[in-house]
Amino acid sequence: MKTNYKIMLGVLVGSVIGVAGGRAIHARPVNPLPGYVVAEVDVTDAAKFKEYAEKTPGTLAPFNVRYVIRGGKNLSIEGDAPKRFVVIQFESFDKAKAWEDSPAYDAIKPIRHGSAKSRVFIMEGAAQ
Numbered sequence: 001m002k003t004n005y006k007i008m009l010g011v012l013v014g015s016v017i018g019v020a021g022g023r024a025i026h027a028r029p030v031n032p033l034p035g036y037v038v039a040e041v042d043v044t045d046a047a048k049f050k051e052y053a054e055k056t057p058g059t060l061a062p063f064n065v066r067y068v069i070r071g072g073k074n075l076s077i078e079g080d081a082p083k084r085f086v087v088i089q090f091e092s093f094d095k096a097k098a099w100e101d102s103p104a105y106d107a108i109k110p111i112r113h114g115s116a117k118s119r120v121f122i123m124e125g126a127a128q
Contacts, residue, residue: 034089034125035096036068041084041118048115052108059104065090093124 043049068087075081090096099105100122112118 032092032094033127034091035093036090036123036125037086037088037096037100037120038123039086039118039120040082041086041112041116042082043084043116045115048111052111052115055108055111056105059102059108060088060099063090063095063099065099089125093122096122 066089068089070086071084074085088096090099100120
């Protein structure tokens with residue numbers, strides 16, 4: 001009888017290891033949730049802001065981003081519509097924060113500060 005218990009225990013342990021191994025092989029890597037920089041901008045000096053707008057893409061290039069919203073037409077349903085709205089998608093919240101803190105972007109922030117009133121947020125997105 002002791003031998004039967006050992007065999008059954010071996011089969012059970014082997015089955016558990018097999019199932020766990022199969023799940024590990026077929027498991028998908030967990031991707032981080034996307035991160036978004038969201039900005040509401042009211043330009044007060046168009047010429048100076050143009051300089052900022054021309055320099056910003058160079059600071060974003062190393063981060064593999066996608067503009068989701070970049071100005072354009074808007075319609076207010078409730079409340080006042082923003083003058084200009086920008087949403088930039090990053091691979092993750094941490095990548096968005098890294099761009100915000102990057103020396104390249106720090107160098108041009110004063111141009112935006114001097115040419116517009118703005119509210120800027122970094123937000124974590126939803127799973128795709």
